[in-house]
Amino acid sequence: MNGNTGNRSTFHLDRRDFLVASAVGAATIAMGGLPGMAHGAGPLALPPLPYEENALAPVISSNTIGFHYGKHHKGYVDNLNKLIAGTEYADLPLEKIIVAVAGKADKAAIFNNAAQVWNHTFFWQSLRANGGGEPPASLKQKIDADFGSLEACKKELTGAATSQFGSGWAWLVLDGGKLKTMKTANAETPLTAGVKPLLTIDVWEHAYYLDYQNRRADYVSALIDKLINWEAVLKNLG
Numbered sequence: 001m002n003g004n005t006g007n008r009s010t011f012h013l014d015r016r017d018f019l020v021a022s023a024v025g026a027a028t029i030a031m032g033g034l035p036g037m038a039h040g041a042g043p044l045a046l047p048p049l050p051y052e053e054n055a056l057a058p059v060i061s062s063n064t065i066g067f068h069y070g071k072h073h074k075g076y077v078d079n080l081n082k083l084i085a086g087t088e089y090a091d092l093p094l095e096k097i098i099v100a101v102a103g104k105a106d107k108a109a110i111f112n113n114a115a116q117v118w119n120h121t122f123f124w125q126s127l128r129a130n131g132g133g134e135p136p137a138s139l140k141q142k143i144d145a146d147f148g149s150l151e152a153c154k155k156e157l158t159g160a161a162t163s164q165f166g167s168g169w170a171w172l173v174l175d176g177g178k179l180k181t182m183k184t185a186n187a188e189t190p191l192t193a194g195v196k197p198l199l200t201i202d203v204w205e206h207a208y209y210l211d212y213q214n215r216r217a218d219y220v221s222a223l224i225d226k227l228i229n230w231e232a233v234l235k236n237l238g
């Protein structure tokens with residue numbers, strides 16, 4: 001009996017590791033188009049924004065993007081480069097650094113900065129000017145099948161984004177072939193949970209405070225209706 005339990009446990013771990021590897025692999029491919037994500041020798045670069053700093057206005061002002069991308073996102077890149085210089089992580093791809101240090105208390109600073117670099121790059125990709133609206137037909141079909149309707153999907157995503165207590169992220173992910181929403185605290189990322197990230201919404205106060213002050217719900221609602229890049233979600237779905 002013990003042997004069986006042990007086998008099941010081993011299988012479970014193997015399967016989880018496989019799922020994490022699959023999610024990381026898919027995410028690496030999804031992010032492959034962005035310079036700076038494929039980290040070779042030398043310091044990590046801040047990936048370029050996929051649009052101009054004023055492209056998302058008035059939903060997200062160029063002032064907010066200037067601070068959010070130019071100070072916060074850049075800050076995580078700079079911190080991470082300092083933390084990994086001369087270590088075994090220095091030349092690893094970003095996704096591998098995240099998975100390697102996840103859950104290790106003595107590597108929390110590396111995890112937090114690495115995950116924040118990845119989450120932000122993924123966030124910028126999740127948005128576009130004149131976004132929102134109807135997803136492409138094949139994605140809409142999948143959303144209808146898994147959530148019942150686009151409205152139900154948006155409602156769940158809104159719920160995840162507004163109910164995350166304190167800093168964090170709301171996500172649309174693929175979990176076992178099914179679309180789901182989830183939320184993560186601080187720098188936590190679905191990359192370490194064995195699910196494939198498809199879309200994220202940054203709900204740290206720095207993402208909206210200059211434009212919306214404490215009205216997170218207004219920021220989330222405007223972002224979902226006007227900025228979601230459904231084409232990027234479809235691409236990430238693969």
Ligand SMILES: [Fe+2]
Pocket residue numbers: 068072120202204206207
């Ligand atoms: Fe942020």
